[in-house]
Amino acid sequence: MSLRKRQRSASSSRLSSLSSPPSPSPPAPAASSASLSFPNADLLLRLRLDPCPDDSETDTDADCRLKAAPFLDLHVCSASLLRSRYFAALLSDRWSPAPSSAAAGGRLTLAVAASPSCARPFHAHVEVLRLLHTLDFAGAIRSPADALDLLPVALQLLFDACVEACVRFLEAVPWSEEEEARVLDIAPLLPADEAADLLARVSPPPAAVAPASAAGQAARSPSEAMLHGLIHSAIHAQPIHAATKAFVAMLLKDYPSRDCVHKVLDEAFLSRLDTVKELMGKYASPDFRVAVDSDEREAIQRLNLQSAVLNVKHLYWLIERMVDLRVADNAVKLWSDQAALATDLQKLLNDADMWRNMTPGLPMLVTRCTLRLANSVVTGETLAPRQVRMKLVRSWLPVLNVCRDIVQPMHFQKSSNCHELEEAFLQIISTLPVPEAQELLQQCLGFSTRNFEDCPHLVAAFQTWFRRAGRAPQGGEI
Secondary structure, three states: OHHHHHHHHOOOOOHHOOOOOOOOOOOOOOOOOOOEEEEOOOOOEEEEEEOOOOOOOOOOHHHHHHHOOEEEEEEHHOOOOOOOOHHHHHHHHHOOOOOOOOHHHHHEEEEEEEOOOOOOOOOHHHHHHHHHHOOHHHOOOOOOHHHHHHHHHHHHOOHHHHHHHHHHHHHHOOOOOHHHHHHHHHHHOOOHHHHHHHHHHOOOOOHHOOOOOOOOOOOOHHHHHHHHHHHHHHHHHHOOOHHHHHHHHHHHHHHHOOOHHHHHHHHHHHHHHHHHHHHHHHHHHHHHHHHHHHHHHHHHHHHHHHHHHHHHHHHHHHHHHHOOOOOOOOHHHEEEEEEEHHHHHHHHHHOHHHHHOOOHHHHHHHHHHHHHHHHHHHHHOOOOHHHHHHHHHHHHHHHHHHHHHHHHOOOHHHHHHHHHHHHHHHHOOOOOOHHHHHHOOOOOOOHOOOOOOHHHHHHHHHHHHHHHOOOOOOOOOO
């Protein structure tokens, strides 16, 4: 016997709970004398309902239950039944020394396991028996529900042609969620080669899980790879549509595994940040300024700065997603460690002719990134350790001072970003110990104006610090 046949034989006993699902039709009578007849019938086949037994019933009760069970008689052609390996074995003389004893009196009985509440307990068996006679699979299998009704019975009766027809139909058509659940229930009963195409649709194959990289990094799961591709498409699609970004943002928000979303967004953020650092590093590099003639240098610098603007825009979109999903902790930590990037940006901002002519929007974009992350720390959306909070202000406060002094007078409509970032930094400073707060507050004197009423946030910050500094030490020896 082939491997496929042995697999089907071994699984046939597990199909009772899957066969003959409820259908919206009138229930069968308690005992039926009705019968169906197929062409060239030479054998009586009785389908008898075999309800699930009660553990507490006696043998006498079981006999009574079987006698009272509903049944359906079918006049069938024995030659057609031989297409089923189950019936072929049952009708074979090799199982008994007495000829035709397996079908004594020209009659067979087939138990149908189904719940008593099942509306049409015999329907799937009758249809499979009809297919044994007609082989009209195209006419009988018109929907996934049809295939899923027939498949358990075909497996039970070892009707290979019907099994293959059902699997072929299911593999080619869409399923509803309920049908998918039924496929998952029955797939383990199928031979591996026939179940492979069905299972490939509902779960990633083992081959999709790649080994870890040589650097020791864990390979992406299929879900992570899909989310990574969606983020890449939302960022790099040309032209970039707001609807595409909004749709990807919705998918990220609704995805059930927050850890997976966190990991994918962290990877995308780090990739964009590294790109921005590389581009700004090229601009600030003294070797580049000396090695290239002025015209070529200006063209390359323009290209680098324009690329930097584009990547900072991508960074800001990623930051918004991370803050909204409350997974910006690593982004805040990375942003707080960018003292070198902040220095390169200050060099650019001090070269006013360069950025004003090439990338006038870059300073405000960087300010918006810092503001979004700082606000998430202030509101508690991102819980950052003390050292991270301190480094975030220490690294980006000099950039804010340059933006306020050089950029803000040119962009009056955007000055609110600088003012909001001042307030956020002062709020973060208020969360630090008194000595660290003292150091950073002294660097915030540039927030002041001639009219004290225009900088109440700075006045409040110093009042808070002096109140705390003047208080007697707490928690020490009394």
